[in-house]
Amino acid sequence: MPTPGSGRGFLWLGLVLSSVCVALGCETQANSTTDALNILLIIVDDLRPSLGCYGDKLVRSPNIDQLASHSLLFQNAFAQQAVCAPSRVSFLTGRRPDTTRLYDFNSYWRVHAGNFSTIPQYFKENGYVTMSVGKVFHPGITSNHTDDSPYSWSFPPYHPSSEKYENTKTCRGPDGELHANLLCPVDVVDVPEGTLPDKQSTEQAIQLLEKMKTSASPFFLAVGYHKPHIPFRYPKEFQKLYPLENITLAPDSEVPDGLPPVAYNPWMDIRQREDVQALNISVPYGPIPVEFQRKIRQSYFASVSYLDTQVGRLLSALDDLQLANSTIVAFTSDHGRQSMDLVELVSLFPTLAGLAGLQVPPRCPVPSFHVELCREGKNLLKHFRFRDLEEDPYLPGNPRELIAYSQYPRPADFPQWNSDKPSLKDIKIMGYSIRTIDYRYTVWVGFNPDEFLANFSDIHAGELYFVDSDPLQDHNMYNDSQGGDLFQLLMP
Ligand SMILES: *[C@@H]1O[C@H](CO)[C@@H](O)[C@H](O)[C@H]1NC(C)=O
Ligand SMILES: *[C@@H]1O[C@H](CO)[C@@H](O)[C@H](O)[C@H]1NC(C)=O
Ligand SMILES: *[C@@H]1O[C@H](CO)[C@@H](O)[C@H](O)[C@H]1NC(C)=O
Ligand SMILES: *[C@@H]1O[C@H](CO)[C@@H](O)[C@H](O)[C@H]1NC(C)=O
Ligand SMILES: *[C@@H]1O[C@H](CO)[C@@H](O)[C@H](O)[C@H]1NC(C)=O
Numbered sequence: 001m002p003t004p005g006s007g008r009g010f011l012w013l014g015l016v017l018s019s020v021c022v023a024l025g026c027e028t029q030a031n032s033t034t035d036a037l038n039i040l041l042i043i044v045d046d047l048r049p050s051l052g053c054y055g056d057k058l059v060r061s062p063n064i065d066q067l068a069s070h071s072l073l074f075q076n077a078f079a080q081q082a083v084c085a086p087s088r089v090s091f092l093t094g095r096r097p098d099t100t101r102l103y104d105f106n107s108y109w110r111v112h113a114g115n116f117s118t119i120p121q122y123f124k125e126n127g128y129v130t131m132s133v134g135k136v137f138h139p140g141i142t143s144n145h146t147d148d149s150p151y152s153w154s155f156p157p158y159h160p161s162s163e164k165y166e167n168t169k170t171c172r173g174p175d176g177e178l179h180a181n182l183l184c185p186v187d188v189v190d191v192p193e194g195t196l197p198d199k200q201s202t203e204q205a206i207q208l209l210e211k212m213k214t215s216a217s218p219f220f221l222a223v224g225y226h227k228p229h230i231p232f233r234y235p236k237e238f239q240k241l242y243p244l245e246n247i248t249l250a251p252d253s254e255v256p257d258g259l260p261p262v263a264y265n266p267w268m269d270i271r272q273r274e275d276v277q278a279l280n281i282s283v284p285y286g287p288i289p290v291e292f293q294r295k296i297r298q299s300y301f302a303s304v305s306y307l308d309t310q311v312g313r314l315l316s317a318l319d320d321l322q323l324a325n326s327t328i329v330a331f332t333s334d335h336g337r338q339s340m341d342l343v344e345l346v347s348l349f350p351t352l353a354g355l356a357g358l359q360v361p362p363r364c365p366v367p368s369f370h371v372e373l374c375r376e377g378k379n380l381l382k383h384f385r386f387r388d389l390e391e392d393p394y395l396p397g398n399p400r401e402l403i404a405y406s407q408y409p410r411p412a413d414f415p416q417w418n419s420d421k422p423s424l425k426d427i428k429i430m431g432y433s434i435r436t437i438d439y440r441y442t443v444w445v446g447f448n449p450d451e452f453l454a455n456f457s458d459i460h461a462g463e464l465y466f467v468d469s470d471p472l473q474d475h476n477m478y479n480d481s482q483g484g485d486l487f488q489l490l491m492p
C-alpha cells in the first residue's frame with residue numbers, strides 16, 4: 001500500500017513537521033546483564049498525538065494512556081521524513097534519509113545506499129528470536145518484497161490475510177452499494193473474511209508471545225498496526241464514541257497566508273477515495289466542506305480508539321503471560337503530529353540496544369555508506385529513571401542544545417499531482433527542517449536526484465515559526481527574518 005504520510009495532511013495543512021509520539025515503556029531493572037530483556041516494538045501508522053496521554057480531551061485511548069502512565073513519554077519526538085517507507089527505513093536502520101537515500105517507495109537500501117544493519121537484525125545477531133507482524137517495514141521493494149528477510153527476522157514475517165481488502169470496495173455507502181471510501185466504518189461480520197488486518201495482527205502477535213513464553217532465547221517482536229492510516233476502515237461501533245455534534249474543527253483549517261506554495265501538501269491520496277471524489281473539491285487548496293471535515297476527524301478519532309483496543313489486547317496478553325516484567329515495550333508511530341525534550345526516531349536503535357544491555361552501535365562516520373553497523377541517532381538511556389537508580393535523578397540535557405532534523409522532497413515549487421510523494425527522479429527540491437525547543441526553521445533548496453545533492457545556495461522558499469507565540473505554525477516569519485535579522489531572531 002504505497003501511501004505516504006497522509007494522516008496529517010488533511011488535518012494540518014502545509015508541511016507538518018512529522019513530530020511523532022513515542023512512548024518508550026520501560027519496567028526494566030538497570031541490571032539487564034543477567035536476564036536478557038525481551039523487546040516488544042509497536043509501530044502505528046500515521047498516528048499523531050491524538051491520545052489522552054498527550055492531553056487530548058476528546059480521544060478515548062485508555063490502553064495507550066495506561067502504557068504511557070508507567071513509561072517514559074516523549075513530548076517532542078520527530079520522524080526524519082513524514083512518509084511511511086522512508087521513515088521506517090530510517091528509524092529501523094538508525095540512519096537519516098540522506099544516508100538511506102530513500103525518499104520514495106522505489107529502492108532497497110542494501111543495494112541502493114549501503115548494506116546497513118537494522119534494529120531487528122542487530123538483536124537477531126545477538127541471540128534474539130526476531131519476529132515481524134503486520135506493517136513493520138513498508139512492503140514492496142523498499143524491503144526487497146520480504147520485509148528485509150532473512151537479515152532482520154528469524155521467521156518469515158506475518159501479514160494479515162485481510163490486508164488485501166484495505167483499498168477495495170468494502171465500505172457501504174448511503175446508496176447501499178459498496179465503495180472504496182475514505183470514511184469506512186464497517187460491520188466486521190459483513191466484511192470479507194469477517195475480520196480486519198489489525199485484529200488479525202493482534203491475534204498472531206499473542207500466539208507468538210505464547211510460544212515465546214517457554215523459549216530459552218529472548219525475543220524481539222515488532223507489531224505494525226495499519227490504523228489510523230487512511231482509509232478509515234474500522235468497526236463501526238467505535239463511531240459512537242464520537243457523536244458528530246461533539247467534533248470540533250481543526251483550530252486552523254485555513255491555508256496560512258505566509259505559507260510558501262512548495263510547502264503545501266495537496267493531499268492527492270485522499271482525493272482518490274470515492275467519497276472524496278464525489279465532493280469535487282478544487283485542486284490544490286480545497287476547501288473541504290465543513291461537515292466532511294467533521295466526519296474525517298470523527299473517523300480518525302474512532303480509528304485511534306479501535307487501534308487502542310488492539311494495543312490493549314496485546315499488552316494484556318503480555319501481562320497474562322507474565323512477560324511484562326521482562327519486556328521493554330516501545331510504542332511509536334512512523335509520523336503524525338504533535339505539539340520538553342526533543343528526540344528523533346533515528347535514536348530508537350541505539351536506545352533499544354542500550355536498554356537491552358547490548359553494546360550500543362558506534363556513531364556513524366561521515367559518510368557512512370560503507371559501514372554496516374553504526375548509528376546516526378543518540379542513545380537516550382540517560383532519560384530513563386530506573387527504580388534502583390533513585391539516587392541518580394533524571395537529568396535532562398539542555399533543551400536549547402537539542403535539535404531534531406527532518407526533510408521532505410518536492411517535485412516542483414507549486415502543488416501538483418505528485419507533490420506528496422514524488423519519485424526519486426522527479427525530486428527537484430528538498431525541504432530541510434530543524435526543530436528546536438523554540439522554533440521550526442525550514443529551507444526548501446534545489447536538489448539533484450542523480451547525485452543526491454542539495455544545493456543550499458539555491459533557496460526556493462523558507463519557513464520560520466516560533467513555538468511559544470505560534471504553536472500551530474500559522475505565521476511564517478521567514479521573510480521578516482531576512483536581511484541579517486535571522487540570526488538575532490533565533491538567538492534565545
Ligand atoms: C547484576 O546482577 C548480578 C547478580 O545479582 C551481579 O553479580 C552483577 O554485578 C550485576 N551487574 C550490574 C552491572 O549491576
Ligand atoms: C550484507 O549484510 C548481511 C548481514 O550482515 C550479510 O549477510 C551480507 O553478506 C552483506 N552483503 C554484502 C553485499 O556485503
Ligand atoms: C532481494 O531478493 C531477491 C529475490 O528474493 C534476492 O535474490 C536478493 O538477493 C535480495 N537482495 C539482497 C540484497 O539480499
Ligand atoms: C458530547 O458533548 C456533550 C456536551 O458537552 C457531553 O455531555 C457528552 O458527554 C459528549 N458525548 C460524548 C460521547 O463524549
Ligand atoms: C466540479 O467543480 C468544477 C469547478 O471547481 C465545476 O466546473 C464542475 O462542473 C464540477 N463538477 C461536478 C461534477 O460537479
Ligand SMILES: *[C@@H]1O[C@H](CO)[C@@H](O)[C@H](O)[C@H]1NC(C)=O
Pocket residue numbers: 035322325326
Ligand atoms: C516476572 O514475574 C513472574 C511472576 O509474577 C516471576 O515468576 C518472574 O520471575 C518475574 N521475572 C523477572 C525477570 O522478574
